[in-house]
Amino acid sequence: MKKTYKCRLLKKTELCSGIYDFVVEAPEIASQAQIGQFLHITCGGSTFLRRPISICDTDGSNTVRFAFQVKGEGTKLLAQWEPGAEIDIMGPLGHGFEVKPGEKAAVIGGGIGVFPLLRLARETDSAVFLGFRTKELVAMEEDFKAASDNVTICTDDGSYGYDGFAIAAMGEYLLENKVDVIYSCGPTPMLKAVKQIAEHMNIPCQLSLEQRMGCGIGACLTCVCETKNEGMAKYKQVCTCGPVFDAKEVVL
Ligand SMILES: Cc1cc2nc3c(=O)[nH]c(=O)nc-3n(C[C@H](O)[C@H](O)[C@H](O)COP(=O)(O)OP(=O)(O)OC[C@H]3O[C@@H](n4cnc5c(N)ncnc54)[C@H](O)[C@@H]3O)c2cc1C
Ligand code: FES
Secondary structure (H helix, E strand, O other): OOOEEEEEEEEEEEEEOOEEEEEEEOHHHHHHOOOOOEEEEOOOOOOOOOEEEEOOEEOOOOEEEEEEEOOOHHHHHHOOOOOOOEEEEEEEEOEOOOOOOOOEEEEEEEHHHHHHHHHHHHHOEEEEEEEEOOHHHOOOHHHHHHHOOOEEEEEOOOOOOEEOOHHHHHHHHHHHOOOOEEEEEOOHHHHHHHHHHHHHHOOOEEEEOOOOOOOOOOOOOOOEEEEOOOHHHHEEEOOOOOEEEEOOOEOO
């Protein structure tokens, strides 16, 4: 059974409308967390099930940072916690990104999918492409620019940065530059496009998937995704086998 911890909320920031950035005191999680793993969080009130939120960053020994968008009841309640409160968090959970030392990477994220990519941007030699619908939704630009000296911010409506989808910006980059691996997290249409480009250019690729979750620890099968495997292994739990998968393995 995965451990749960009472984690004191140290800092709360509203990054943009309805998107919150929390830093909590969680030494056990901070010291173990791998890039791309997630937390399963009790939001409070009448919500019974925990909600999965990616680990954005840690200081390696004491604090864990995560950011989330208010979507429904759970995240609305979570957003109401104030510094000093204790939040019940299970984690770190799941299988994260498999990073190899010295590799050159392209890192691409969209919307709330950019948050689990911050540590990747810092800990790999990477070109980073971050897509947002519009300027007002651009989040963590300064954090990413502090983490990597090659960050391209893209907006779908051209209101800020590169005018167009992050996938287009990455495609242009890959025509001129060789990378060893692509890492991605974002909405399914973006992941599908990333998978296609990776297959077409024969570049290894890891994708972080999102599914609705129940238990978060492999017991309820709420979160299964389809893979190309045969037989019993055709459906895998995103909470334990993922959220990060080899792009070649999953069916999107
Ligand atoms: C591994 C993982 C990591 C995640 N990391 C983050 C993160 O870093 N930041 C962040 O903002 N969100 C993240 N999510 C999504 C987040 O878990 C959902 O937005 C949240 O659970 C919604 O809960 P709610 O009670 O507010 O909304 P609900 O009332 O449960 O649902 C509101 C809306 O959100 C949709 N939704 C619910 N659960 C999910 C889900 N798991 N994935 C996609 N859509 C969902 C519903 O279909 C509905 O449209 C992650 C999800 C997973 C599986
Ligand atoms: S959420 Fe229960 S098995 Fe994945």
